Amino acid sequence: MISEQFPALIVVTPLILSFFIPVVGWWRKSLCLPIVLAALSVCMVSAVGLLNMVQQHGEIHYWLGLWEPPWGIEYVVDNFNAYIAIIVTFMALAAAIYSKRNVEQELPEHKIPTFYTLFLLNVTGLLGITVTGDAFNLYVLVEIASFSAYGLVAIGEEGALVASFRYIVMGTIGACFYLLGVGYLYAVTGSLNMADLRVLLPPLYGNSAVQTSFIFILIGLGIKVAFFPLHAWQPDAYTRAPSAVSVLISTAMAKTSAYALIRIMFSVYTVDFILHYVSMMDIISWMSAVAIIVGSIYAIQEFNLKRMLAYSSIANVGYIMLGVGLSTSTTLGLTPALMHILNHALIKGCMFMTACAFIYKAGLRDIRDFVGLGRRMPYTCLAFILASLAMIGMPPSVGFISKWYLILASIDAHNYVFVAVIFISTLLMIYYFWRVIEIMYLLPAETRPGNEITMDEAPMSMLMPGIILAVLCFAVGIAWIAGVFSPIMDAINTTFGLGGI
Amino acid sequence: MFEYFISKYNYWMYVVIILIGFYAMMAKGNFMKKLIGMSIFQWAIIFYFMSISAKKGATVHIIGGHGAHTVVNAADFVNPLPSVLMLTAIVVAVATTGITLSVIIMIFKRYGTLEEDEITTPE
Numbered sequence: 001m002i003s004e005q006f007p008a009l010i011v012v013t014p015l016i017l018s019f020f021i022p023v024v025g026w027w028r029k030s031l032c033l034p035i036v037l038a039a040l041s042v043c044m045v046s047a048v049g050l051l052n053m054v055q056q057h058g059e060i061h062y063w064l065g066l067w068e069p070p071w072g073i074e075y076v077v078d079n080f081n082a083y084i085a086i087i088v089t090f091m092a093l094a095a096a097i098y099s100k101r102n103v104e105q106e107l108p109e110h111k112i113p114t115f116y117t118l119f120l121l122n123v124t125g126l127l128g129i130t131v132t133g134d135a136f137n138l139y140v141l142v143e144i145a146s147f148s149a150y151g152l153v154a155i156g157e158e159g160a161l162v163a164s165f166r167y168i169v170m171g172t173i174g175a176c177f178y179l180l181g182v183g184y185l186y187a188v189t190g191s192l193n194m195a196d197l198r199v200l201l202p203p204l205y206g207n208s209a210v211q212t213s214f215i216f217i218l219i220g221l222g223i224k225v226a227f228f229p230l231h232a233w234q235p236d237a238y239t240r241a242p243s244a245v246s247v248l249i250s251t252a253m254a255k256t257s258a259y260a261l262i263r264i265m266f267s268v269y270t271v272d273f274i275l276h277y278v279s280m281m282d283i284i285s286w287m288s289a290v291a292i293i294v295g296s297i298y299a300i301q302e303f304n305l306k307r308m309l310a311y312s313s314i315a316n317v318g319y320i321m322l323g324v325g326l327s328t329s330t331t332l333g334l335t336p337a338l339m340h341i342l343n344h345a346l347i348k349g350c351m352f353m354t355a356c357a358f359i360y361k362a363g364l365r366d367i368r369d370f371v372g373l374g375r376r377m378p379y380t381c382l383a384f385i386l387a388s389l390a391m392i393g394m395p396p397s398v399g400f401i402s403k404w405y406l407i408l409a410s411i412d413a414h415n416y417v418f419v420a421v422i423f424i425s426t427l428l429m430i431y432y433f434w435r436v437i438e439i440m441y442l443l444p445a446e447t448r449p450g451n452e453i454t455m456d457e458a459p460m461s462m463l464m465p466g467i468i469l470a471v472l473c474f475a476v477g478i479a480w481i482a483g484v485f486s487p488i489m490d491a492i493n494t495t496f497g498l499g500g501i
Numbered sequence: 502m503f504e505y506f507i508s509k510y511n512y513w514m515y516v517v518i519i520l521i522g523f524y525a526m527m528a529k530g531n532f533m534k535k536l537i538g539m540s541i542f543q544w545a546i547i548f549y550f551m552s553i554s555a556k557k558g559a560t561v562h563i564i565g566g567h568g569a570h571t572v573v574n575a576a577d578f579v580n581p582l583p584s585v586l587m588l589t590a591i592v593v594a595v596a597t598t599g600i601t602l603s604v605i606i607m608i609f610k611r612y613g614t615l616e617e618d619e620i621t622t623p624e
Contacts, residue, residue, distance in 0.1 A: 136586055136589075140589055140593065143593050143596075143597075147596060147597070147600055150600055150604070151600065154604055154607070161604055161607050161608045161611060162608065162617075162620055164604055165532060165535075165601070165604050165605070165608065168539075168597070168600065168601050168604065169526055169535055169539060172539055172542070172543070172597055173523075173526065173542070175593075176542055176543060176546055179546055179590065180546055180549070183546065183549055183550055183553065186553070186582075186583070186586075187553045192586075
């Protein structure tokens, strides 16, 4: 049965097809994008199939080459993996469709095959991270995803090279810290399989090598998610990258890194270890609170729209990590964090798409130049407004439901400071998004003769993904309220032993 | 105290090397020097992995002789797995160096310098 091979297929398909792209692209440039779309469609089918299988039969264990774990590499799929894999493939698919016209404008023609090769390799790495059950394998896949991201960032606008270099330096430090953490774990246990480590570690929790390894891995993956104060590479990389890449790395890649962090924290180490041996949960929560406030304050000071969104992403990573930090002290468990992973992917995807459409069509980066844009690009602006409303948290949007659950979690944990932090950040968000909308719609445009504003909308392939994501921001919000995803959330919380306090 | 350092000198070496690499990455303003620091940083981790696989009086993990079915005394051989892992890590390190060098070449072509503070990018 082909469905048994889904865990391998989801990684192998984009990997193999990515090597076909330069060959085919040498012959026909126009065939590159269809190959990417085909590969991502296979991944999408596999991801949905995996979620379906997990729900019916429970966890899937796939032994590569039939080598038994803990000796061989094992791919493990449970609800959490399948959920993230669907988000990654969906966002990558949206970014791929969106990239078509952008790439034609931003890159010389002979570089298009290279771009799509890197694009698909990046997705390979990300999907690999989501399915792997081996700690060292995770390192390799993180590096595959990062390398392609370095390359993708470097082909962006002026200043992208330096941004890419900083990203390489920070990303390598992150990956190396992760590798060191894994090395410490290997030195004390002799195993690299995550499930095996979970079994072997409990008697060694008091060991200082194990505790150090946790800190190393937290810092290493914290750099990859751009968790404050390890975010220094992120604003430049997001701003300077080509449009489609901004969409991809701000949604799929950031979310996968967050997944890896949560997976290692709760699957390899356990709640017991984090609470009683290293007591990191409070530190994570407080750092997240600082990230939320500082990210929002940076965003307010910024007039470059893409950079503003990048700083807003730092604040939103704070939201996700706040959900993680609070997860052990509420009955909601990880639900708020997992919710915000999906929600923020939808919102930020839509926002970067619209922001880059402004650059594509009008060459506008600075929000102070957006005067009259509401009439010039009405549909794109509408998508931006919907996403802004979702980000601010208008019911029944996804942003509302994230914030609502985070507030519930904070109240449940009897920590009212975080409630205040969420309210303050919402106020700041209202300020910096309203500012954009005000300039777009309300400021009177100077209409000199011969300079009238005419409608000049972005092309369909750029407009549709943005609008679909904008609509999803609300549709998924309603789905959360209706409890469509709650079986998945409950299953994930049960696997990690959370939520039943 | 001295014996404590001496008995684990390989680990202290790795700590010293990794800090040298880290210092070069953080404090140096030249992109090439940062890259060198990065390589030192990565090699230090490889030294660490080699250290954990080493045993006193053991040899490389090649089972010699003619018989494939000889009894192997595990204490005579170093742990092969870290070496295998480091093969992958070396490949990753080479790839990092390669991609960084290509970015550095492009930076030099564009700006004519590799000093970080001499490069100005527009907001």
